[in-house]
Amino acid sequence: MTSGADLSRLSLNTATTKLLTLTEAVDGAARAGYGAVGLWRDRVQEIGADKAAKVVADAGLRVSSLCRGGFLTASDDAGIASALEDNKAAIVEAATVGTSELVFVVGGLGANPGPGEPARTSQDTAERDAGRDIVATRQRVADRIGDLAPFAAEHGVRIVLEPLHPMFAADRAVVSTLGQALDLAAPHPADVVGVVVDTYHVWWDPDLEAQVARAGAEGRIASYQVCDWLLPLAADPLLSRGYMGDGYVDFPTITRWVSATGYAGDVEVEIFNQQIWDTAGDVVIRTVAERYAALVQPYL
Amino acid sequence: MTSGADLSRLSLNTATTKLLTLTEAVDGAARAGYGAVGLWRDRVQEIGADKAAKVVADAGLRVSSLCRGGFLTASDDAGIASALEDNKAAIVEAATVGTSELVFVVGGLGANPGPGEPARTSQDTAERDAGRDIVATRQRVADRIGDLAPFAAEHGVRIVLEPLHPMFAADRAVVSTLGQALDLAAPHPADVVGVVVDTYHVWWDPDLEAQVARAGAEGRIASYQVCDWLLPLAADPLLSRGYMGDGYVDFPTITRWVSATGYAGDVEVEIFNQQIWDTAGDVVIRTVAERYAALVQPYL
Numbered sequence: 001m002t003s004g005a006d007l008s009r010l011s012l013n014t015a016t017t018k019l020l021t022l023t024e025a026v027d028g029a030a031r032a033g034y035g036a037v038g039l040w041r042d043r044v045q046e047i048g049a050d051k052a053a054k055v056v057a058d059a060g061l062r063v064s065s066l067c068r069g070g071f072l073t074a075s076d077d078a079g080i081a082s083a084l085e086d087n088k089a090a091i092v093e094a095a096t097v098g099t100s101e102l103v104f105v106v107g108g109l110g111a112n113p114g115p116g117e118p119a120r121t122s123q124d125t126a127e128r129d130a131g132r133d134i135v136a137t138r139q140r141v142a143d144r145i146g147d148l149a150p151f152a153a154e155h156g157v158r159i160v161l162e163p164l165h166p167m168f169a170a171d172r173a174v175v176s177t178l179g180q181a182l183d184l185a186a187p188h189p190a191d192v193v194g195v196v197v198d199t200y201h202v203w204w205d206p207d208l209e210a211q212v213a214r215a216g217a218e219g220r221i222a223s224y225q226v227c228d229w230l231l232p233l234a235a236d237p238l239l240s241r242g243y244m245g246d247g248y249v250d251f252p253t254i255t256r257w258v259s260a261t262g263y264a265g266d267v268e269v270e271i272f273n274q275q276i277w278d279t280a281g282d283v284v285i286r287t288v289a290e291r292y293a294a295l296v297q298p299y300l
Numbered sequence: 301m302t303s304g305a306d307l308s309r310l311s312l313n314t315a316t317t318k319l320l321t322l323t324e325a326v327d328g329a330a331r332a333g334y335g336a337v338g339l340w341r342d343r344v345q346e347i348g349a350d351k352a353a354k355v356v357a358d359a360g361l362r363v364s365s366l367c368r369g370g371f372l373t374a375s376d377d378a379g380i381a382s383a384l385e386d387n388k389a390a391i392v393e394a395a396t397v398g399t400s401e402l403v404f405v406v407g408g409l410g411a412n413p414g415p416g417e418p419a420r421t422s423q424d425t426a427e428r429d430a431g432r433d434i435v436a437t438r439q440r441v442a443d444r445i446g447d448l449a450p451f452a453a454e455h456g457v458r459i460v461l462e463p464l465h466p467m468f469a470a471d472r473a474v475v476s477t478l479g480q481a482l483d484l485a486a487p488h489p490a491d492v493v494g495v496v497v498d499t500y501h502v503w504w505d506p507d508l509e510a511q512v513a514r515a516g517a518e519g520r521i522a523s524y525q526v527c528d529w530l531l532p533l534a535a536d537p538l539l540s541r542g543y544m545g546d547g548y549v550d551f552p553t554i555t556r557w558v559s560a561t562g563y564a565g566d567v568e569v570e571i572f573n574q575q576i577w578d579t580a581g582d583v584v585i586r587t588v589a590e591r592y593a594a595l596v597q598p599y600l
Contacts, residue, residue, distance in 0.1 A: 109548055132550040138506065167467045169504035170531055170548040180506040204469035206438065206480040231470055233537055248409055248470040250432040 005293035009300065011036035011064040013225070013270035014043050016288065017281045022052055026059045028285045036062040038223075038268045039097060041090060049096035056098065063099035064266035065160065065196075065223050066090065072144035073107035073137050073174065075130070080144070087148050095155045101222045102152070103160045103196055106141045108171040109134060137174050142184055145193060153192045160194045160222040161185060165201040167237055178202050178211040185220055194222035197258055198270070200229055200241050203249045209257050216261020224258050226251060226296055227271045234274070241271045244291040255299035267296055305593035309600065311336035311364035313525070313570035314343050317584055318577045322352055326359045328585045336362040338523075338568045339397060341390060349396035356398065363399035364566035365460065365496075365523050366390065372444035373407035373437050373474065375430065380444070387448050395455045401522045402452070403460045403496055406441045408471040409434060437474050442484055445493060453492045460494045460522040461485060465501040467537055478502050478511040485520055494522035497558055498570070500529055500541050503549045509557050516561020524558050526551060526596055527571045534574070541571045544591040555599035567596055 012029040014022060014037060022043040029037050037056060044052045044066070056063050069090040074080050087104075094102040110131030130136070145159060152159050161181040164173035175181050178195060185193040195215050202208055215221045228247030234240040244251050269288045276284055312329040314322060314337060322343040329337050337356060344352045344366070356363050369390040374380050387404075394402040410431030430436070445459060452459050461481040464473035475481050478495060485493040495515050502508055515521045528547030534540045544551050569588045576584055 129550075129552075132548055133553070134504070134550060135509075135553070165467070166465060166504040167533075170529060174504075175506075176504050177506060183506075204434070204466040204474075204476050206475075206477060206483075209435075229470060233467075233533065235535065237533055248432055250429075250434060252429075253433070253435070 005289065006297060007033040007289055007292065008035040009266050010034045010289065010292050010297070011038050011062075011266040011268040012285060012288065013038035013067070013268050014040050015067065016269055016271045016276065017284055018272075018277045020281045022047060023055050024281065026055050026061060028281055030059040030061055032282075032285045032289050034061065034285075034289070036064040036266045036268070038065045038067060038270060039063055039099075040067045041093060044093060044097055049093045053097045062266065063097050064268050065101040065103050066094040066097060066099050067270070068103040068105055068162075069159070070104035070173075071107040072104075072141045073110065075110065075140060083144060084147055088151055091148070091152050091155050091157045094157045100156055100158050101160050101194070102157050103162050103223065105162055105164060106173050106175045108169065108174060109137055134169070134174055141174060145184060145188070149188050149192050153189070158191060158194045158222055160196050162196045162198060163201055165204075177205055177207070178215060179207055182211065182215055182218065182220060185218075190219035194220040196223040196225055197221060197254075198225035198227075199249045199251065199254055200225075200227050203229060203254065208254070212254075212257045213261060216258070216263060221258065221261060221263045221265070223265065223268055224263060225268045225270050226255075226292070227269060230273075239272050239274050241273050243271065243276070243287055244269075244295045251295040252299045255296050259300045267292065267300070305589065306597060307333040307589055307592065308335040309566050310334045310589065310592050310597070311338050311362075311566040311568040312585060312588065313338035313365075313367070313568050314340050315367065316569055316571045316576065316588065317581045318572075320581045322347060323355050324581065326355050326361060328581055330359040330361055332582075332585045332589050334361065334585075334589070336364040336566045336568070338365045338367060338570060339363055339399075340367045341393060344393060344397055349393045353397045362566065363397050364568050365401040365403050366394040366397060366399050367570075368403040368405055368462075369459070370404035370462075370473075371407040372404075372441045373410065375410065375440060383444060384447055388451055391448070391452050391455050391457045394457045400456055400458050401460050401494070402457050403462050403523065405462055405464060406473050406475045408469065408474060409437055434469070434474055441474060445484060445488070449488050449492050453489070458491055458494045458522055459488075460496050462496045462498060463501055465504075477505055477507070478515060479507055482511065482515055482518065482520060485518075490519035494520040496523040496525055497521060497554075498525040498527075499549050499551065499554055500525075500527050503529060503554065508554070512554075512557045513561060516558070516563060521558065521561060521563045521565070523565065523568055524563060525568045525570050526555075526592070527569060530573075539572045539574050541573055543571065543576070543587055544569075544595045551595040552599045555596050559600045567592065567600070
């Protein structure tokens, strides 16, 4: 299906082939003709960042991004210090593995009352009330980005803000739209703070075309990630991502919007999906390539 | 808990007490001191709109809204005609039961490939591709609102656009933000097309404060609906709504934003939640009143 297809900008995010080691994923991607891989820190740390860099380079691939930094919403001193420390380590890792793009999932709210447990009658009402303050939580994200930006710049690494689908606003990311991510990036140089356009998270946004154009004009598109929105949602909604073409996302249209900005970087496929994880790695790598060749590459 | 609390603006949406008949729900709301009820068409149709109007009026309550019209996204002639016919009937029903506010859920995309079924290899690829075109789908919503607005105006009924959480963009509503709903309403008079601010659907929106202010300035806030965002999501995400205080929504803040616009209408509580539906109606009605008195009413 993909014979002759140009896969030079296709990047396999290692989360898509979750059960493969970094070396196995890199080998599979290289054999299939991909141009790059996106790495998760857990797989990098198994062999060390220096060795990971060598594995990828020896295979003739690029590292399109490192996933991930972030979780910046702590309000207590210890939590803030821990977040800064972890993200500085991630910045160093990104530079070491050979990518300038470190994807950030910024973190969610502090409130976590659990279903059916009435917060108003518990001891921690005040803490929970503060934990629900999404405006203040977003300000802490902005503050932490400001703290980290100089360190990232020194290491030649870009903090890449990932707006997550609003379904994850409570527990994973209080940054929910591309426009909001760009507003957070605005105080910083474009090569220090950027954004990722992940179709799964932003396909629904009525302002998407305008914000993609803005992101491109500002030079902040650090990564274009593609996967599909499946229904019904998986029991763990994080795992509802699917192969391009299996769900509701209009890949030709969004890809044209991204391409129209002049974006010339890699197109990373990052799919969390139990059924895909249970499929043989080479089958997954081939299927991703086929769908990319049919639904994305022609519109780049 | 609610003795002495001012419940005059509190409205019980009959979906919250799903198992009660309209008459039972109205009686329960009246006994508990609520000022209004929001009605669903299924419960209205059981006894007829005229009788429903009398039941509510006899109890000394207002009808804050009728749920619901909408589902405007069909692209074929028969689907369009059916949507217009059904919505005209709903408009007449709203006027008959004595409310000017008819809530619209606008409908989702046409594509429905189902998980794991590759759309690209099926016969209906063209149809599915069209079904994924969210830009065109939204235009059809705008067109149908234009078709219906004169009829609604003649009957003194407002088409109330409900932005739904982006989690429902594929299957229920391609209108996902308050700003987008206001853009759709903009060509029409404020008393003909309005919006509902439902905390469940919009709490996450980084632009919420500005768009609530805009909605108020434009005179388009037709309803303020409150319920909480629970995690983990229910197996059917529609049923993940909860009592105020049980989840992540910052009710004091959002209520202040709504109140600052001068909104003086009812505050409707519409909760879809199996556990709440399995609870005795009077317990639900009392709990809603308690949470409203603690978390919403003081900030109006």
